[in-house]
Amino acid sequence: MPVPAPSPASVPSRRATPPQELVLPPEQLPPQEQLPVQEVFHPQEVRPLPGKLDAVPVFNSNSPEIVQTEGILLSTFPPQGKLVPSAHLNFPFQGRFDLFSHHIARARSASETRTLFQGVLVYNPTNQPIRIDVLQGASYLTRPDALFTSLPPFVEDPLGTVYAGPGSRVVNDLLRGRRSWSPLLLIPPQQAQMLMNLPIPVGNVAPSSNGRSTLLRLQSSGPVYLANLAMFAPRNPDGGERVPTLDEWQTLLVNGGLAGPRDIPPTPMPTGSSQTKSVIERVFYGRVAGVAMGSQWQAKLTDSPKVDHLSIPQRGKAFSYGISTLYRGTLGTGQVQSAQMLVRYPDTAYQANGNYGVQYSLTLPLKNSTKQSQTVALAIQTPVKQDNNRGGLLFFKPPENRVFFRGPVRVRYKDERGVLQTRYIHLVQQRGQEGEPLIKLNIPGNSQREVQVDFIYPPDSTPPQVLTVRTLSDTTIGDAR
The missing domain is CATH 2.60.120 (Jelly Rolls)
Incomplete structure (x- = not known):
């Protein structure tokens, strides 16, 4: 049976509905006094995300x-x-x-x-x-x-x-x-x-x-x-x-015709040789109305397709994988993850920028090849959007008062006793926010531990983000957040 329609009694009454105000996300409310912003640049490798969207x-x-x-x-x-x-x-x-x-x-x-x-x-x-x-x-x-x-x-x-x-x-x-x-x-x-x-x-x-x-x-x-x-x-x-x-x-x-009012149409995307020559001051991505190709991005993150492990960074170092990267926002990876549009209206987005509703399922078989135990932290982060390779990621301290990611992340791993653990964490990140570690794992020397990270890219978010793997300078005893 189809989803039942609400009964007439459930339709809001003209007399019974209490007064309501314009509902806005917190970041769209009138601005409050903001502390001076400091730019923080982290020199590190930013990698394209292995795998691809399904069909x-x-x-x-x-x-x-x-x-x-x-x-x-x-x-x-x-x-x-x-x-x-x-x-x-x-x-x-x-x-x-x-x-x-x-x-x-x-x-x-x-x-x-x-x-x-x-x-x-x-x-x-x-x-x-x-x-x-x-x-x-x-x-x-x-x-x-x-x-x-x-x-x-x-x-x-x-x-x-x-x-x-x-x-x-x-x-x-x-x-x-x-x-x-x-x-x-x-x-x-x-x-x-x-x-x-x-x-x-x-x-x-x-x-x-x-x-x-x-x-x-x-x-x-x-x-x-x-x-x-x-x-x-x-x-x-x-x-x-x-x-x-x-x-x-x-x-x-x-x-009927198309509902309105129509949104701002997207900026035409350069094609062929014009793509490298075109300089666009501001890009309007447009909103999506059509059929996109891709419901899930599933990947195993390894050093290369020929090996089955991901070597952790040196102590005190980090590397990141782009998440929901898009045209003019690849974080230097050159990878556009936005889903292809199979059909679309001419005044709507050329790609499904943001991949809203797409599930990312990422497996990280973390390997510590050193002789000493190492503590590794995994984090979702929201760096400042950029397209060129600047050799790292730019953050703000404090982050800008605009929410760019708002939704749950699931982390699965086996603890030090070999018991499977599943944790759900709700994240709220503003533009330029480094983000707290989802998890900190202690990996003994010459051993490997696997972590599964899953999330559905949430509406009301603004891409791109990164998944960062960092080996901490100080070793933590046991697993912790």
């Missing part, structure tokens, strides 16, 4: 981020028979695929406070029934599900109760294997069903806003087309709001 297609809907006119957010339906053919990208999904969506409803005045609904329509074009298995799935609003609360930079989270913002909460659920979604959607031949029909309420008081983040991992038994649509709540005869029906969504799909 799982991702229905990626993030443009327009702020939705104020109803219409089509993203449609992969065929254009034939549609009033606005250019709004349909003609891409069928079959087998494994993901759905990522993040949109915000905003009311600037009292006349704009009607509830915005988001509907995901799935169509079966074949003559046989098709089943869609929801392997994992979560969807949360900013208010009341996941407010942008201020959190410390490093919080142990064994129960999965630490999050700030809907993107942080969604990836927290999926990283732990949770599914807050109906597990099965059956679609009769040549018919459509709603995979999602949920509100983004803004309340009665303007200005106000609210956002919804959604991430689904799906498996289809046959080809299907998807459309993500935005519609203001229809009215009952008494003037109250109600949930849109399947027929109303289908009418919007056939007759």
